[in-house]
Amino acid sequence: MARGVKRRITVLLSITVGISLFIYILNDIGVEKIVGAIGQLGVLGTLVSFLNVCIMVFGWIWSWKILLNAYGLQPSWGLVTRAVLGGYALSYLTPSMYFGGEPLRVYMMSKELGVSSSKVTATVVIWKILEGGTLFSLVVFGSFNVVFSGALNVSEEISLAAGNLLVMGAWGLMAWSFITKKHWISRFCGFLQKKLPFGKDRLTKTRSWLIEAETSVHFAFSNHTKAVLIVLVLSLIINLTVFVRPWLFFSFASGGDIMFGFRNLAFIFALFFFLSTFLWLTPGGIGTSEFGLIGIFQLVNNTIPGRDVVAYSLTIKGMELFFIIIGLFILLHMGALKFPKFRKEDDPPPADSS
Numbered sequence: 001m002a003r004g005v006k007r008r009i010t011v012l013l014s015i016t017v018g019i020s021l022f023i024y025i026l027n028d029i030g031v032e033k034i035v036g037a038i039g040q041l042g043v044l045g046t047l048v049s050f051l052n053v054c055i056m057v058f059g060w061i062w063s064w065k066i067l068l069n070a071y072g073l074q075p076s077w078g079l080v081t082r083a084v085l086g087g088y089a090l091s092y093l094t095p096s097m098y099f100g101g102e103p104l105r106v107y108m109m110s111k112e113l114g115v116s117s118s119k120v121t122a123t124v125v126i127w128k129i130l131e132g133g134t135l136f137s138l139v140v141f142g143s144f145n146v147v148f149s150g151a152l153n154v155s156e157e158i159s160l161a162a163g164n165l166l167v168m169g170a171w172g173l174m175a176w177s178f179i180t181k182k183h184w185i186s187r188f189c190g191f192l193q194k195k196l197p198f199g200k201d202r203l204t205k206t207r208s209w210l211i212e213a214e215t216s217v218h219f220a221f222s223n224h225t226k227a228v229l230i231v232l233v234l235s236l237i238i239n240l241t242v243f244v245r246p247w248l249f250f251s252f253a254s255g256g257d258i259m260f261g262f263r264n265l266a267f268i269f270a271l272f273f274f275l276s277t278f279l280w281l282t283p284g285g286i287g288t289s290e291f292g293l294i295g296i297f298q299l300v301n302n303t304i305p306g307r308d309v310v311a312y313s314l315t316i317k318g319m320e321l322f323f324i325i326i327g328l329f330i331l332l333h334m335g336a337l338k339f340p341k342f343r344k345e346d347d348p349p350p351a352d353s354s
Contacts, residue, residue, distance in 0.1 A: 021287030037311035045252025059238040067123040070227035089327025118212040134236040142270025186210040
């Protein structure tokens, strides 16, 4: 079976599963109850929640522009916004909401500016490292709360701890490799080049491209410390906007009757991270995220009805959908997600200055 056919079947299957699960949840809880719960948020609560999402998106745009400027690249705010929203839409629709749209960002920026894709890749890698550092600090704190809360059985606690070690270990090794210029990623690519009986030419080109990208990332940590620290602070603010969302929604929707403390928010944040990383199996997490969130909130506060949890999920998705639709229009304008694979030897030509 052709690769393209398999991909289409997989996408159709995931959509079918997600929609089926979502319809089951709606029928089980009741559409009217969910709509009523959303209405409890009120105008002020809706505006505050939407502002929360806007701060997150603007933080992405601003932080990446700072890194691009630090590398001597001067893209317009419009270009950065288009690249970020296009990448966001693609990431949101892929199996993990945290990854997927980065190659699109690199392609758009390098093509429009007429610069090396490896240099733009370096800014994206740095951004993901800094985002990951602040994200994982909150996840680890939340995971400790989960493990010591007694809400999970022993096997689930072990799985959570193993997940933390796996994700943070991979992130830590990658960050250390870039900061110390160890070139572990390109070395691993070189190892595959020697051991695998196929794809040697492609791996050779990929390794050369990775070495250039790794060198560029190390250069940022060594020579653009101020920009890196500013983006680190912005990354923390971005992750905190996600961290406080349950508190904002439920405090407004319940009139102050349902409030979450810092430990509860950390608990929710950690479990939702693993949900959206490993169980984001459908486009937009439809069905799977609602089902998972009901379980998460039941662990935190079993008095919260399922309709309120689903209302929370759909409200936030509706607000994010505003930016996702813009991103999808950008992708459609580019050719409906069809963009070429960039390689070191065919980096885009310098921009025409005329």
